[in-house]
Each structure stands twice: as C-alpha cells, then as structure tokens.
Amino acid sequence: MLQKLTLKFLKDLKNNNTREWFEKNRSLYESAREDFAALVNAVIKQLGKKDPAIASLTAKECVYRINRDVRFSKNKAPYKNNLAASIIPGGKKSINAGYYIQIQPGGNSFIGGGRYMVEPLELKKIRQEIDYSWEEFNKIIHNKKFVACYGELERGEGMALSREPKGYEKDNPAIEYIRLKSFVATVSLSDADLTGSDLLKKIMAAFETLQLLVTFLNRALQD
Secondary structure: OOOHHHHHHHHHHHHOOOHHHHHHOHHHHHHHHHHHHHHHHHHHHHHOOOOHHHOOOOHHHOEOOOEOOOOOOOOOOOEOOOEEEEEOOOOOOOOOOEEEEEEOOOOOEEEEEEEOOOOHHHHHHHHHHHHHOHHHHHHHHOOHHHHHHHOOOOOOOOOEOOOOOOOOOOOOOOHHHHOEOOEEEEEEEOHHHHOOOOHHHHHHHHHHHHHHHHHHHHHHHHO
16 A cells, blocks of 8 residues: 555645745655555566566666656646656566556546557557457457456547558458557556555556556567
8 A cells, every 4th residue: 555645745746846845845755755666666576476577677667757857848847746657578668568557646546558659660560460460459458357447448639540550451350459559558546545455456456457468569569
C-alpha cells in the first residue's frame, strides 16, 4: 500500500505548483518518492518471477522525474501532479512494451501497459505481427480475464488512423487493430485502492493478465 501522506503531498502539489512551494516541502516529496519507489520495487520483485525480462530492473530505472518539460507547453507549471513508472525491459527509455503505474489522487490513478504512440519503424513491425499472427493476437485481447480486467485496448484521440494504413485492405480481419498507433490497456485505481492493504495484489493481477500482450508486442519489436 501507499502512505496517505504520499497522496496528500500530490494533492497539495496540485494546488501549489510552484518551485517556491516545492522547495519548502522537498522533504515531503522525498518521502513520497521513496514510498512510490518501494511499491515499484515490490512489483518488480513479484512480476519478475512471471516475466524474467523485467526481473533485473530497479525502481530507479523505471520511475519518471516529477519535473515537467515546459519548453513547448502553454502550461508552465513546473511539476507533474503524479508519480509514474514504466516497468519495461531495458528501462523507461526503452522502445519495448511493458507495464505502467500512475499515481494521481482524485480519480486519475491507473495501471496497465503495452506500447504507447509507437514510432513508424516499430509500428510497421507490430502491424505485421498482428497481421501474420491474427488468431493469436485476437485470443490475447479477447481472453475472458483480459476483457474482465481491461475491456478493450485504448482508443483515445489520436491513437488510431481513420482508415487502413498503406499495404492493408479494409476487409482484413485484423484491420481494427492494424489501424492503431498505440497498443495500450489500462484500468483505474481509486484513492482507496492506493492506500489499501491489497494494492500490490491488485496490481499484480492486472499485470499478469497483461503479460501475454506485452510478450506479443516485444516479440514483434525484436524481429
């Protein structure tokens, strides 16, 4: 579980997103970061038994900086309102698919994973793998456990092409997924979930359900 003070820090940061406030409360941030890192390390330890590709990772290789890059944004708030980590073979900067945790109080926390906004070269590989192995992919995303946990792959704004990509026909049975530019599944966590004693258990259940999709995507990326 996470400490209630971790959630309180993030809530307070949202309402006081300035460098001056942050520096005055840096000790609270350090405590929140350590609390989150402990959770990430616990997930890695447990999940690594099922997925050896991430077993050697540490939280340091997975947790994102809280500082925002404001160079090209109208929003000049210097800090994110969340703590987040990508548990990915090779670390958070890797092109591989993996698992994601975002802690943001107020109903904005979620877990899940896959591969978000894939670059053209890697996207071509994933689309080919879905086309060539459609029966396998279809079984993964329509597995009863997967559907019960995640429903479907995310289809937010900008996450799919409006028509079939070059080289694919409209009547391709996999075309709905070949049009995707991201291959991501997520499930929300409530604030009560975050401080509950079974948080790690819930995360593990969701990630174990996601593992077949992550493995499929990484197989495509490594070809």
